[in-house]
Amino acid sequence: MKxxxxxxxxxxxxxxxxxxIAVRDTIRAFVTDRVMPVIEKHxxxxxxxxxxxxxxxxxxxxxxxxxxxxxxxxNNVAYGLIMQELERGDSGLRSFVSVQGGLCMYPILAYGSExxxxxxxxxxxxxxxxxxxxxxEADFGSNPGGMITTAKKDGNGYVLNGSKMWITNGGVAxxxxxxxxxxxxxxxxxxxxxxxxxxxxDIHGKFSLRASVTSELSFQDCRIPADAILPNVDGxxxxxxxxxxxxxxxxxxxxxxxxxxxxxxxxxxxxRIQFDRPIAGFQMxxxxxxxMIREITKGQLLALQLGRLKDAGKxxxxxxxxxKMNNIEIALKIAxxxxxxxxxxxxxxxxxxxxxxxxxESVYTYEGTHDIHTLVIGEAVTGIPAYK
Ligand code: TGC
Ligand code: FAD
Numbered sequence: 001m002k003x004x005x006x007x008x009x010x011x012x013x014x015x016x017x018x019x020x021i022a023v024r025d026t027i028r029a030f031v032t033d034r035v036m037p038v039i040e041k042h043x044x045x046x047x048x049x050x051x052x053x054x055x056x057x058x059x060x061x062x063x064x065x066x067x068x069x070x071x072x073x074x075n076n077v078a079y080g081l082i083m084q085e086l087e088r089g090d091s092g093l094r095s096f097v098s099v100q101g102g103l104c105m106y107p108i109l110a111y112g113s114e115x116x117x118x119x120x121x122x123x124x125x126x127x128x129x130x131x132x133x134x135x136x137e138a139d140f141g142s143n144p145g146g147m148i149t150t151a152k153k154d155g156n157g158y159v160l161n162g163s164k165m166w167i168t169n170g171g172v173a174x175x176x177x178x179x180x181x182x183x184x185x186x187x188x189x190x191x192x193x194x195x196x197x198x199x200x201x202d203i204h205g206k207f208s209l210r211a212s213v214t215s216e217l218s219f220q221d222c223r224i225p226a227d228a229i230l231p232n233v234d235g236x237x238x239x240x241x242x243x244x245x246x247x248x249x250x251x252x253x254x255x256x257x258x259x260x261x262x263x264x265x266x267x268x269x270x271x272r273i274q275f276d277r278p279i280a281g282f283q284m285x286x287x288x289x290x291x292m293i294r295e296i297t298k299g300q301l302l303a304l305q306l307g308r309l310k311d312a313g314k315x316x317x318x319x320x321x322x323x324k325m326n327n328i329e330i331a332l333k334i335a336x337x338x339x340x341x342x343x344x345x346x347x348x349x350x351x352x353x354x355x356x357x358x359x360x361e362s363v364y365t366y367e368g369t370h371d372i373h374t375l376v377i378g379e380a381v382t383g384i385p386a387y388k
Pocket of ligand 2: 099133134135136138139140141142143165166167168169209214362365366367368369370371372375386387388
């Protein structure tokens with residue numbers, strides 16, 4: 001496989017530490033050697049490359065920014081660079097890792113009991129236990145606070161009823177972090193696969209994130225033990241607190257897709273001859289390439305500042321919204337522009353920008369749609385929430 005040199009128009013590499021660069025380059029090589037040779041096949045067949053799960057565990061990507069419990073304890077910039085490199089391969093791979101770390105290990109770490117942390121986190125870091133995160137319901141996507149899945153106290157435990165929709169890793173997960181209303185308040189529960197009354201159904205026929213498992217979760221009189229509840233949080237701030245972690249990673253991940261598409265368009269334009277010259281020599285193609293490199297560079301600075309703020313404990317949810325919103329918007333536009341540069345060639349999966357473009361259409365929507373993040377920023381600057 002061809003090596004990937006990344007994109008560094010403005011000597012931004014000089015702003016990273018040696019350790020951050022080393023982590024990035026390790027994951028970059030893994031994606032080049034292990035992901036790129038197989039990803040188009042998985043995308044075509046609609047399968048997740050499950051054989052890579054233990055290899056990624058060996059690289060320490062699950063809960064990479066968590067301290068203790070068998071996790072590497074990297075800083076948040078190194079963690080972000082891991083997300084960038086994985087999404088250079090495919091958004092589905094980054095999704096898998098974001099859900100495992102940001103949406104499943106994080107709530108156990110932040111809201112769980114010491115017993116729950118010791119039981120689950122080391123096994124999840126090793127990739128032996130896979131998680132999924134059930135917040136969205138068929139009728140409650142942008143408005144998760146309206147959820148109708150319930151938990152009822154019943155003797156020494158709880159009974160869950162309801163369903164969750166569009167859940168990444170659902171069908172392959174050993175545990176689900178499920179958000180449900182207990183006496184009208186949102187609470188988190190760890191539900192183990194195989195619990196009677198808990199079932200999953202994979203969603204097929206997807207246009208995007210085809211190399212990722214997306215499922216519906218159903219709970220029918222599903223009885224779970226008393227120690228399944230996450231004891232240290234209640235209310236919508238519980239799941240939204242997890243989303244801050246995953247959205248932060250997505251801000252970096254989008255750059256990976258954008259870089260892959262920029263690279264492909266640049267290389268193609270230098271070798272594609274029309275009117276007896278490389279199309280890279282035409283002003284309108286150069287305008288596209290210049291726009292791509294401009295926006296990638298701004299996106300890199302944005303992601304890096306988010307990471308430095310996060311490491312300093314100063315990152316606010318509305319900062320994360322800016323990163324997720326901006327970097328996925330530019331990545332999607334870059335993928336569409338790359339598609340234009342490739343002409344008809346983009347119609348086959350010999351080239352990757354069509355796959356990235358389709359993936360990014362979903363990334364634009366999940367973890368808070370582009371418009372919801374616009375409203376989060378609107379609220380931050382005006383003080384007036386405009387969601388309802
Ligand atoms: P609102 O009244 O504003 O807030 C309720 C409580 O939550 C607190 N809060 C937050 N806490 C932590 N982090 C945040 N980002 C927070 N945003 C709000 C807030 O302070 C309040 O706390 P308290 O103590 O007063 O109770 O809530 P709202 O109902 O008006 O909704 C606000 C809105 C629309 C921004 C929120 O609902 C939202 O973000 N909606 C989007 C839903 C979403 O992002 N879903 C994602 C599902 S998971 C997913 O897509 C995974 S894809 C994974 C992959 O494959 O990579
Ligand atoms: P809706 O909320 O119905 O929104 C439809 C449109 O209306 C959007 O354009 C939206 O911006 C707009 N809109 C809604 N409310 C407002 C408003 N107040 N103001 C202005 N515009 C508004 N969820 C999970 O819980 N776990 C997962 O692992 C997960 N993985 C996913 C994987 C994939 C591949 C996909 C596609 C989705 C996944 N989701 C997951 C669900 C995802 O988070 C939701 O799709 C997303 O939050 C949007 O909800 P919705 O699809 O119901 O759209």
